[in-house]
Amino acid sequence: xxxxxxxxxxxxxxxxxxxxPGRGVGPVHQGVAVHDGVAVATPSADELARLPEARxxxxxxxxxxxxxxRFTGGPTMILTLDHDVALYxxxxxxxxxxxxxxxxxGHPTVVLAYPPRRDGWQLVLTPARRQLPSAGxxxxxxxxxxxxxxxxxxxxxxxxxxEISVPRGRLSITGPGGPRAFPADVGGRRTPTPTGVxxxxxxxxxDPAQGQSSHRIQLTSLHATAADEPYGGDDGGLIGLHFxxxxxxxxxxxxxxxxxxxxxxxxxxxxxxxxxxxxx
Amino acid sequence: MTRRLFAxxxxxxxxxxxxxxxxxxxxxxxxxxxYDYRGDPHSHLGGYLDPDGSVSYCIDxxxxxxxxxxxxxxxxxxxxxxxxxxxxxxxxxxxxxxxNTRDADTAAAVALVVWGLADPADHAARGGDxxxxxxxxxxxxxxxxxxxxxxRDEAERxxxxxxxxxxxxxxxxxxxxxAMLGVSVSPASATGTVELSNAVFADTGLASxxxxxxxxxxxxxxxxxxxxxxxxxxAEGSFEAVGHTDxxxxxxxxxxxxxxxSAGTRVPMAFDAAAAVQIEAPKTxxxxxxxx
Numbered sequence: 001x002x003x004x005x006x007x008x009x010x011x012x013x014x015x016x017x018x019x020x021p022g023r024g025v026g027p028v029h030q031g032v033a034v035h036d037g038v039a040v041a042t043p044s045a046d047e048l049a050r051l052p053e054a055r056x057x058x059x060x061x062x063x064x065x066x067x068x069x070r071f072t073g074g075p076t077m078i079l080t081l082d083h084d085v086a087l088y089x090x091x092x093x094x095x096x097x098x099x100x101x102x103x104x105x106g107h108p109t110v111v112l113a114y115p116p117r118r119d120g121w122q123l124v125l126t127p128a129r130r131q132l133p134s135a136g137x138x139x140x141x142x143x144x145x146x147x148x149x150x151x152x153x154x155x156x157x158x159x160x161x162x163e164i165s166v167p168r169g170r171l172s173i174t175g176p177g178g179p180r181a182f183p184a185d186v187g188g189r190r191t192p193t194p195t196g197v198x199x200x201x202x203x204x205x206x207d208p209a210q211g212q213s214s215h216r217i218q219l220t221s222l223h224a225t226a227a228d229e230p231y232g233g234d235d236g237g238l239i240g241l242h243f244x245x246x247x248x249x250x251x252x253x254x255x256x257x258x259x260x261x262x263x264x265x266x267x268x269x270x271x272x273x274x275x276x277x278x279x280x
Numbered sequence: 281m282t283r284r285l286f287a288x289x290x291x292x293x294x295x296x297x298x299x300x301x302x303x304x305x306x307x308x309x310x311x312x313x314x315y316d317y318r319g320d321p322h323s324h325l326g327g328y329l330d331p332d333g334s335v336s337y338c339i340d341x342x343x344x345x346x347x348x349x350x351x352x353x354x355x356x357x358x359x360x361x362x363x364x365x366x367x368x369x370x371x372x373x374x375x376x377x378x379x380n381t382r383d384a385d386t387a388a389a390v391a392l393v394v395w396g397l398a399d400p401a402d403h404a405a406r407g408g409d410x411x412x413x414x415x416x417x418x419x420x421x422x423x424x425x426x427x428x429x430x431x432r433d434e435a436e437r438x439x440x441x442x443x444x445x446x447x448x449x450x451x452x453x454x455x456x457x458x459a460m461l462g463v464s465v466s467p468a469s470a471t472g473t474v475e476l477s478n479a480v481f482a483d484t485g486l487a488s489x490x491x492x493x494x495x496x497x498x499x500x501x502x503x504x505x506x507x508x509x510x511x512x513x514x515a516e517g518s519f520e521a522v523g524h525t526d527x528x529x530x531x532x533x534x535x536x537x538x539x540x541x542s543a544g545t546r547v548p549m550a551f552d553a554a555a556a557v558q559i560e561a562p563k564t565x566x567x568x569x570x571x572x
Binding site for chain 1: 563565566567568569570571572
């Protein structure tokens with residue numbers, strides 16, 4: 001009987017997710033940007049609107065899954081959008097997605113990015129996935145895309161860092177005012193919290209439907225890598241930092257003090273999760 | 281239809297039309313509101329009752345009373361005695377605004393004003409207001425004279441108003457659930473009824489409101505139609521102001537006696553005004569469920 005259950009679970013895990021909006025949208029070309037001295041197509045407003053939105057529950061194969069190795073500096077720039085922005089893959093030959101001006105709460109979208117390069121391109125962390133874990137090896141917790149830096153004039157240096165040590169069960173905040181640390185519970189053995197990755201705080205909200213009526217869920221840009229939806233649903237295996245305790249499905253469970261401290265951080269603040277192999 | 285039937289109907293139609301537009305048959309004038317000097321109805325200060333219930337007034341100072349005589353309805357006229365356009369406008373205004381009254385003091389005052397306007401020379405020759413007022417009881421004379429002075433002042437200042445018109449405005453608040461209805465109408469005395477679509481008045485919860493007037497600022501609660509991504513909130517108003525005169529009066533003649541006039545045509549001052557604003561329904565926020 002146990003073997004049958006295991007088989008059923010396995011089948012469920014590898015079943016491809018239903019198609020998401022934006023899948024199958026081809027590259028668009030209009031306007032001009034420059035990459036390595038070569039003109040790069042940029043989408044018109046209409047074409048931009050038709051691109052898939054890189055939101056928290058999207059899967060966009062054209063996005064990058066890892067920053068270039070030579071791009072060694074960390075993501076430190078917090079970008080606040082006031083209009084939709086095209087996202088390009090490393091090749092930058094066509095736009096593959098867009099960051100919407102407003103997020104699911106109707107607030108201006110905030111993302112984290114690396115500092116702009118001299119050629120005007122800037123690598124940003126996106127809220128979307130590039131690949132589902134069920135699609136095979138290669139799914140990681142954070143996706144990336146390139147934007148033209150001059151399309152997002154509102155950029156600020158991140159002043160705080162959040163780091164979560166899975167082995168130590170600890171969340172640390174560094175920045176003005178000195179470091180602070182709080183106990184943190186992380187994912188269990190079957191649904192581990194992804195490690196070795198940097199994301200950012202993308203939104204915070206109360207949701208009584210998730211048992212969070214008093215302490216706001218701190219939604220990160222990170223996604224589970226052990227399963228498409230470790231806790232069911234179809235929201236993208238989102239990694240949240242929220243009130244609670246005990247082994248989780250990948251989220252980071254925290255006490256009241258930690259949530260209050262996170263509440264004070266700007267959206268876009270980098271969130272790094274480290275595991276045993278990350279110098280811990 | 282047979283030729284005979286057609287002819288019969290035609291004759292009937294002509295007869296009906298004639299009844300409508302031709303002067304009515306003679307009738308006997310009845311005493312109306314006002315005062316009789318020492319109980320004599322032939323020394324009357326006030327109006328006379330017409331067959332249609334309106335009140336008419338003498339325009340021939342010094343002539344015999346029309347009471348009892350065969351009075352004929354001459355219909356609407358735009359000229360009486362030697363009155364010019366300005367005088368006719370004043371006369372028509374006073375009759376339309378104040379003539380149809382059952383109040384004795386008011387009717388007596390209108391009679392003085394009408395004599396003064398329509399037959400000023402004879403009225404003055406017979407002592408004017410100061411003499412005719414003696415037909416009224418002493419305790420009413422001051423009131424009558426005050427009313428007459430007011431009516432004369434109104435008539436002097438009366439001008440044909442601009443066509444009635446108005447505007448409604450809708451301002452939707454940021455939350456898209458509340459709005460403000462502004463009302464601007466001319467003449468300012470106009471009032472009306474406003475019907476809302478996809479909204480109700482905040483204080484009553486109703487989509488309709490009567491007595492809406494110039495300068496009103498009314499709070500509105502928007503009602504989002506279920507399932508509609510976008511829709512219009514509309515306010516449609518029907519307003520009306522007291523009508524104005526077209527310068528005509530209704531003439532009655534009594535051979536050998538006073539000619540009388542009553543109010544002429546009232547030009548309606550009604551108009552519609554509307555406003556609409558397109559609203560996008562608030563998007564339902566779907567909160568992402570975290571892995572837990």
